[in-house]
Amino acid sequence: MSRLENRSALVTGGGQGLGRAVSRRLAQEGAHVTIVDLNEEKGRECVGLITDEGGSAGFVRANVAKRDDIAAAVAEATVDGKLDVLVNAAQYFAMPKALELVTDKDWELSEATGPKATFRFMQLAHPALVASGGASVVNFVSGSALAGIGYTGPYSAAKGAVHALTKVAAKEWARHGIRVNAICPFALTDVQRDMIGTEWDNYTRTAEGSPFGRGADPDTEIAPAVAFLASADSGFVTGTVLYVDGGMTELSTVDYSASPGVFEG
């Protein structure tokens, strides 16, 4: 597989979870991948995995909520003035709670790491994306926003904004040959695993009620879908959401109102 040979890619949140799987896959397909993450240990670990596999990768420690960090990351990822692939996967996840209990911090961190970071990465990378002559942006949205899931207010609002931003950018940037799409994934990653056995355990049981009764494998089921959107194989696809969630968003009705009162404090 060499669909991304000689391409440069930047993946936010590339240190763990879906971002890690995506970073590895883009590198396996030939891209030079710049992993951008707050967690230096995990980011560098991912670079090690990629180089051990014969791929090419670098790491930039950055807080995606900070403009200067974003500018530095974009500069590092840009090769010969070009950035071919931008994947916005980093996101702060506020623990589920009723709207009445949402704090300003829950709201502000969700917004700063979600739509604001996605917007800033896209805006600051724009010249390098134009220079690519065929760039692809892949943003991460969520079924919680698209289907409406209770107790996820700040997170869902953030993902709804990312969805809207994806469509606006796709429309504005088609004239520059830049495609902008979103992935709507569903996979049990560390963020949910950390909740297993805790008072939030019910939240993680979503998988049992989904059509396939499980979440995706990040390496074999999520990352290839992102690689498809990143590559010329999806050259006429823009402004869309690719659901890689085993049908969870479109086919099932997840209802956390059946969850224990813990979400209500």
Ligand SMILES: NC(=O)c1ccc[n+]([C@@H]2O[C@H](COP(=O)([O-])OP(=O)(O)OC[C@H]3O[C@@H](n4cnc5c(N)ncnc54)[C@H](O)[C@@H]3O)[C@@H](O)[C@H]2O)c1
């Ligand atoms: N896992 C799912 O089922 C699911 C479902 C819908 C949407 N998503 C979205 O997919 C994306 C990846 O999810 P995941 O489950 O792999 O998450 P995760 O929490 O396992 O990984 C997120 C990564 O982002 C990094 N990060 C967080 N805040 C950051 C910041 N301020 N600056 C820089 N890096 C930061 C973390 O260090 C981590 O490496 C997220 O946007 C998430 O909202 C995931």
